[in-house]
Amino acid sequence: MSNRKFSTSTFQDIIIASLLVVLVIVAYNYYSNHFADSPSQSQVSETFEEKPTKYGFDLNENFIDFAEIRPNQFLSDILQYEGIDYLKITEVEKAAKDIYSIRRFKSGKNISFVRPDSCAAPTHFVYEPDAFRYVVYDLGDSIQVDIKEKEFEKCLDVATGEIKSSLWNALKDAGQSAALIDKMEDALASQVDFYHTQKGDKFKIIFEQKYIEDKPVAIGNILGAVYTNDRGDHFSFYYQDDEYDGYYDYEGRASTSAFLRAPVKYSRISSSYNLRRFHPIKKRTIPHYGTDYAAAHGTPIIAVANGVVTHASYTRGNGKYVKIKHDKTYQTQYLHMSRFASGIRKGTSVKQGQCIGYVGSTGLATGPHVCFRFWKNGKQINHRREIFPPAKTMKKEDLPKFFKTRDATYDLLNSLDYVKHDNTLTEGVTT
Template sequence: MIKLLPTKHLLLISGISALLAIVLIALPDEETIDNNLISLEANFEVIDQSQLMLQDLQKLTPKSSTIPLTTFSPNNTNSTYDIPAPDALVKKSSPATFKEQSVEVKSGDSLSKLLANEGISAQDIYKVSLADKKQKTLLQMRPGQTINFTTNEASGELTQLTLILNRLDSVTFERNDDKFNRTEASRTPEVVQAYKEAEINNSLFVDGLRSGIDQPLLIELANIFGWDIDFALDIRKGDSLSMLYEEKYLDGEKIGHGNIIAAQFINNGRTYQAIRYQTEKGANYYTPDGLAMRKAFIRTPVDFTRISSKFNPNRLHPIFKTSRPHRGVDYAAASGTPVKAAGDGKISFAGKQNGYGNVVIIDHGKGYQTLYAHLKGFSKGTKRGARVQQGNIIAYVGQTGWATGPHLHYEFRINGTHKNPVTVKLPNDDPMPKNDLKNYLPYAKQVVATLSNSHSPSFAQKLASLKE
């Protein structure tokens, strides 16, 4: 007799049978598997890291030094990860920073001393000096000048140095790899025409300065008219002067003056005019008619304090107390004061001569001759046969020979005849070439008109009274 299984066992067997049936139905056969393979294709591109742009690296750089852990999800197929850029690459790509500094040159300073105090290496100082080896501008720095320089903050290297010579000129040394290149720069100031006038009641310099005329301009004015006017002896109260000249401006600020364009001087009732003009021989001053203001001779060949003895054919000699002609002028001056050649010429005598003591005689040609006596000594090169130019120092004031005090005895001779050096009419210098004169005359007329239109009413009235 067959023994029946319990009900629980029958239910368990039925469930297992049903599960196996489901599994057999759900599993595909081998052919189906082969026909449902998924094809994947990946393309890889090799990228050169050096071609990466900095901004691309920065996009990949994590915002914090720690990467948060995230739960991996099989379905999260779009996850991305940041890759940090190497520190060395970021540092190398950063722009360099520079530091600009400035120092003033003081007495006793040198380039090496100034730059070494500012932390510049000896190698960089040497390289800059090497670029200036020929010109030696850096060796000739003067107190008050300024040095501007720039350094690389990261490396400390000197990259640029500029020496400011003055308001207009500078020299710059700029680094190029391992050496420096030298360049010069000059700024051009704005030149403006200006006008000044003055009336003399004391002296040229006192009244000129009081009228706002700079001292260098007054010195230039005295040089222009110095062949016609002795500013130590000829000046009279009420004399007047006027001038057109150049003023220089930089960035709206006056930095100095240029040349005197034209000038006029009223001396003891006589009027003198001078106009500056450039020729092939250089710039000189001429009268409105084209005659040179420069004369063949200087009126006074020494800076003196007073005339101790005038030209006098019947003078009483101070030592012998007899009537002896004084054929020259005695200019009292301190012993050792330089004596200048009155004009171009050739020394015909240099030595001792009776009561004149040490003497120099110069032949100027065309019958002109000058003599200088009682000299302390001769300058280097002063000897017979030597050629001299107007203004050259030939000797020094002394008291040799028959002299009661230090002074220069000066004689002026024309064809052997003694003339009064103070009043003799001096010959003009070489005339202006004809080709230049043709262009000069209309220019001079225009300049004279500009000068006249600039006169004050009182100055114009004084000129008008002299013409009456």
């Protein structure tokens, strides 16, 4: 048992180390069809113009400054100081109540003020609740409050590396990199035993990274990966069309397992399964039988495997939650949803990857996340330590289409070095 754990964290060390070392970041024109679907078309190089706007305001015609909310400071004091009169503040408070109340503003964060020029009173102010959204408070005659999604850019990132014994030391911060490890384990689940990795094993991964304002905020799909050990090269390719959505090996055999590891596509692990965790709300040590995935409010939550919904209900602790029975052995549970997806109720059959609800913070939750719980034979286990059975294989007549996608990714993988240096993707991408 201890052996298993040891090798896993080794593997995690390696990935993290190489993420730090390597990495070409490539701007990449992405819509729902990524390059693999149509290699020649979408290899568009984009020129990024510096647009002089912020929060949708033209900076040639507006001046934007900001104030930090300090602990114990009254919000109305800040707003008045910035030139908004008391009457207006009460109007804003009323208008914002059901959209994004100004009482939810937190100390340590900034409020930005939009003015016609640096001396004038603000026409708008803006608050960013998280990395993904901002709220605009329009101070015009009729107050308007709007929550807006920030624009993001999806880029391809590359992680490559080699397993060395010197990298055996602690994995401390799981964060974003843990999400990549989950995805890589998904992608190569049927081919590589990640509990028995060895010194000298090598890997290359091409994956999507979501950026907001040049900061990486979440990991998307792995488009291709190769893992080389003493048994040779093991490839995995992401493929999606009307019928298939998953990872396949070089020959088109399902490479992923019957269970996905994460219930949200773009997320980071904010709290792991931990039997001795200090509970942030209850302020004492309570085992955490789940894995928390933080994601923006409203992000789709997906079923990690085929199954039947046994619960779509509410409790004070869990908030809105869904529980799915997959087979005789496994059940999964998804907590703190803001709402269920339409049609999700007791008895509904769901497919792997199907949206069953949306991220929220109902029940006992400090912020928007999914607490994901994995049940095996009636007990809650750490799913990140579990080896799952493989998924279904592609039909023969569908192979030629898959091969086209595969070859494009395969060429990209081959163009990368295993270890650092100048890993420039030569085709279809601009650096």
